[in-house]
Amino acid sequence: MIEWLAAVLLLLGCLFCLLAAVGLVRLPDTLTRMHAATKAGTLGAGLILGAVAVLFGDIGTVLRTFLVLIFLFMTVPVGAHLIGRAAYCSGIRLSSRTWVDHLREDLEGKDKSER
């Protein structure tokens, strides 16, 4: 029973990691790619860690997987935010399907008022 649960978690985790990799190739611009890369990756890693915790089940392993998960959840959004911001500020072209950009509006508005 435990083995089956672990196997399902492991396979789901791998599926989300694969999804992250495919998304990195298929999505149109840097920002949408960041969505796939960081988030699906987090959930994938989380599920795989969950499988490890379920399979071993002793207090040491569970606490360590929990710790890994906490560190992942603390560092991943910071990295994603900084990469996204750096990409945006260096003026990457956004996907042609982007239809609202309040950040550009505000930045341009500020430029005009400074002049």
Next chain:
Amino acid sequence: MNLFLINILLAVGFMIALESFTLATLFTGMVVGYMALWLTRPLYGDDRYFQRFATIVRLVIFFIKALVISNLRVLRAVLAPSQISRPGIIRLPLDARTDMEIMLVANLISLTPGTLSIDVSEDRRNLYVHVMFLEDVDDARRELKEGLERRVLEVLR
């Protein structure tokens, strides 16, 4: 936070009493200790610990639900990128004021797939969020504010 410490001590005591040092016993000890503290709550003067505990549990459950749902949406977008995704960057007026609050809100928004915080305005009143599936600006704003931000502020304040 004092009650939290007492709760942990009760759990450790529970483990010693049962002479069983496993995660399950620790967890049971925490639950039993929490219930004991809850029964005797008029003794401690303030019940912030119990309220805060409830808000944290609500935030975690909400967050896990959002994580799974939006991951499935990203999955659909990856499989058919041309059909579904209509991204956009929206301005989200913040109720969070301190750096700690803004950091937590921004990080949790970044963690949920489909939304990525790009920048904070210089006066710290707006957060710029890249939304992958943007159908309606006001709907997306309301969803982020009522969902994540309100719950984060409940936990912190």
